[in-house]
Amino acid sequence: MELSDRKQKLLELLGMVAISYIVSARSVPHGLTPPITTKLTELFPRFGFEDKFVDFYGGKNVQKVNNGSAVNLVLDKSSGSGFSSKDTFYHGFFSAAIKLPSGFSAGVVVAFYMSNNQVFTKSHDEIDFELLGHEKQKEWVLQTNIYANGSVSTGREEKFYLWFDPTEEFHQYSILFLVDNIPVREVIHSEAMAAYPSKPMSLYSTIWDGSDWATHGGNKPINYNYAPFVASFKGFELEGSVSNQTQPNTRLNPVDGQQFAKLSQDQQSGMGWVRNKFMFYSYCNDTKRFNVMPPECDERR
Numbered sequence: 001m002e003l004s005d006r007k008q009k010l011l012e013l014l015g016m017v018a019i020s021y022i023v024s025a026r027s028v029p030h031g032l033t034p035p036i037t038t039k040l041t042e043l044f045p046r047f048g049f050e051d052k053f054v055d056f057y058g059g060k061n062v063q064k065v066n067n068g069s070a071v072n073l074v075l076d077k078s079s080g081s082g083f084s085s086k087d088t089f090y091h092g093f094f095s096a097a098i099k100l101p102s103g104f105s106a107g108v109v110v111a112f113y114m115s116n117n118q119v120f121t122k123s124h125d126e127i128d129f130e131l132l133g134h135e136k137q138k139e140w141v142l143q144t145n146i147y148a149n150g151s152v153s154t155g156r157e158e159k160f161y162l163w164f165d166p167t168e169e170f171h172q173y174s175i176l177f178l179v180d181n182i183p184v185r186e187v188i189h190s191e192a193m194a195a196y197p198s199k200p201m202s203l204y205s206t207i208w209d210g211s212d213w214a215t216h217g218g219n220k221p222i223n224y225n226y227a228p229f230v231a232s233f234k235g236f237e238l239e240g241s242v243s244n245q246t247q248p249n250t251r252l253n254p255v256d257g258q259q260f261a262k263l264s265q266d267q268q269s270g271m272g273w274v275r276n277k278f279m280f281y282s283y284c285n286d287t288k289r290f291n292v293m294p295p296e297c298d299e300r301r
Contacts, residue, residue, distance in 0.1 A: 108132075
């Protein structure tokens with residue numbers, strides 16, 4: 001099979017834009033033991049922040065540490081902050097070790113996501129991992145979402161309680177969404193989805209004030225007495241089809257192979273474990289929002 005054919009097949013099977021979180025070893029608050037799954041994050045090299053990223057916004061609130069190999073994103077009364085990748089990608093595998101703010105964080109949103117909204121301002125695609133802050137003694141919420149052509153109405157959300165302490169380091173994925181190498185959501189490319197994502201995207205991460213919606217529908221806004229809120233990032237992995245390189249990419253597709261085309265048995269088991277125990281919302285079960293369910297929901301059943 002030619003390289004172009006392999007890339008197309010990969011996109012058809014998974015629409016793979018993988019963004020990953022990895023949890024460091026420690027006890028988990030619910031006492032359950034997460035399943036052991038294939039560690040895709042061990043397949044690729046890791047880079048420092050300044051190797052692959054630039055500041056997106058926030059000025060002084062983007063704080064490089066460890067000689068530019070890592071970065072802290074800060075949210076305070078003056079501003080949130082964010083960074084973006086130097087390259088844009090058609091598809092690939094993207095990962096970072098992330099540590100979320102500790103303590104009271106209601107209203108705080110930490111996002112790690114793919115988007116092309118800086119280029120296609122009215123018709124952009126986006127694949128989100130959003131982590132929504134919490135009150136004391138409550139879990140952070142993980143929200144996964146995809147939407148197309150700049151329309152929020154096309155959003156396809158699922159929400160989970162985190163099953164580990166996110167103030168330690170962990171890593172994250174999309175359109176196969178994984179946390180700690182455990183799949184939490186698989187979006188299989190189908191005719192119902194058409195060509196998605198259809199345009200190259202950049203990788204972003206941001207921290208910002210989501211007081212009007214993030215925690216209990218906006219009933220728990222940010223309390224800046226607990227600021228600054230700091231999210232830390234290091235151990236970046238970015239492997240994929242780069243769209244803006246000056247020379248043609250002649251090497252083999254880095255996310256080619258069976259492990260990227262189909263979930264293994266242990267990955268399927270791990271995804272079932274997470275979804276059965278921690279998922280509390282899926283758009284495919286939201287009959288108030290949809291009189292007729294989106295066609296991909298039927299294809300998933």
